[in-house]
Amino acid sequence: MASELHEAIFMAKQERHKNLFLNYRNLNNFPVELLKDEGMQFLERLFMKRNSLTTLPENLAQKLPNLIELYLHSNNIAIIPQAIGNLVKLQSLDLSDNALQVICPEIGQLRSLRHLRLANNQLKFLPQELGDLRELETLDVSMNLLRTLPERLHQCPSLQCLTADRNLLHCLPRQLCLLPDLNELSMAANCLTSLPLDLGRSMELQFVFVDNNANLKGLPSYLYNKVIGCSGCGLAAQISDVKQLCLTLGDVTFPLPSEVKAIGSETDRVLPLEELACRVLHAAHNWTSKDVRFLTPFLLPKSLLDVVRWPLGHCHRCSQPMFTIVYPKLFPLRETALAGVHKRTTVSFVAYCCSSHCLRTFDLQG
Structure with a gap:
């Protein structure tokens, strides 16, 4: 396995690949071959899904300065280094299904970031600096332990899809109503008791998912003209009839x-x-x-x-x-x-x- 990994990275360096796939490699540590000498200045997309990584190197941005997309889904990452903010060209970051408890404020320095996925972690709060991500279009923080969302999220003028299903949210910041391009808002399976009265006033907001909030007794009137979504019953589209009771x-x-x-x-x-x-x-x-x-x-x-x-x-x-x-x-x-x-x-x-x-x-x- 180690020889195959070494060969894959060697070939990528020799042929100056822009994409490198290191999924399912049973990696416990970030490969040092990627960080040797000048690193891989030409690499734009790095896929490292379903490994066993626990952290990222501090010099990641120095060795891979042109990264546009970084996929780290399904690892054991517990800490993101502050140096993550130096990946100034990064547009897509997937840290879903890890062991994150805290997101460092420096993530707000990723001014080119368009898609941020933090689902299925152990996050109890999000930094207000997320509001500095002016290009952010997609934010997925579902399946965490969040009780609130950052009020400064309304400073993300490009945000189109916000997903926060299966958290502990009791309310939504009213400032979210100010998001000009928000098209889809999913807050299913939380502890919501109410929604901002202005929610749905924007013509852009078309899909609202708030099912499975047991204490939510009503919707703002503006949402009656929207498509009120339902995440379904949870079953697969096709169910086998074999050996039915x-x-x-x-x-x-x-x-x-x-x-x-x-x-x-x-x-x-x-x-x-x-x-x-x-x-x-x-x-x-x-x-x-x-x-x-x-x-x-x-x-x-x-x-x-x-x-x-x-x-x-x-x-x-x-x-x-x-x-x-x-x-x-x-x-x-x-x-x-x-x-x-x-x-x-x-x-x-x-x-x-x-x-x-x-x-x-x-x-x-x-």
Whole structure:
């Protein structure tokens, strides 16, 4: 393995390669061959994904001064040296799936940076200096331990996509509403209790993902004209039907989803039992209601039977109906594009209908 690594770097130096791929090399340390003598002044893209690196060399910028893209996904990097700020030409930096607990303020010196990915680390806060990244277009800080986002992010005029799913965020800085080019904002699976009232006022903001925030009771009215996204139910688009379990009701047998045999984990999500039960009952109801032999298919309370008959939405990934994983709107629509839709005063839910790409309203009666 060492000889292959040495040969790959030797050839790259001899032929002055602009791209160097060192993925899956079981590297514990940064290769010293890259840093010898004058280094690799011509190298522009360095791929070192899925190794075991724990840190980066202090003289990285000195030896690789023309780096445009640096991919370090899936390593064990715990510390970024302050010298990272000297990579003045760097446009894309991927440090996702590492062991980072702190990001040094010097990252704000990467004035050419356009894409920054820090997902799946152990970050509890981000430096305010991120606001100095005037060219930044994409920022992904999902799957960390963040409770807040830097207020100075609004100083990134080029920011188009901000992803902070699966953190501990309780609120969003109102200054984010000032981002002129923000097109997509994803804050799913956090602890949000409210959103800035001005959020969505910008014509550029088109996609907002805020599902799975249990304490979030409503959306700003400006968002009703937007495409309110849903990250889906978490299942794969296609599920194998092999060896499915079955549910028997009298003389009739219905197949159960194969997911019920799975054990949930952070990477292999399993639906709540309530959702699975609703889906099975929904499928069974649709089947039995077409058969004249079943005059009363289920002895269920009317409220539950109504829920089973009419899903609140459909998952845009697997196209299956969704009954419990839909974002609730618990206040009137007021003066919005959907105003006047209600004909009853019951609690209503608005779901993003992923299969038809339209907004629809559904009423639940208790």
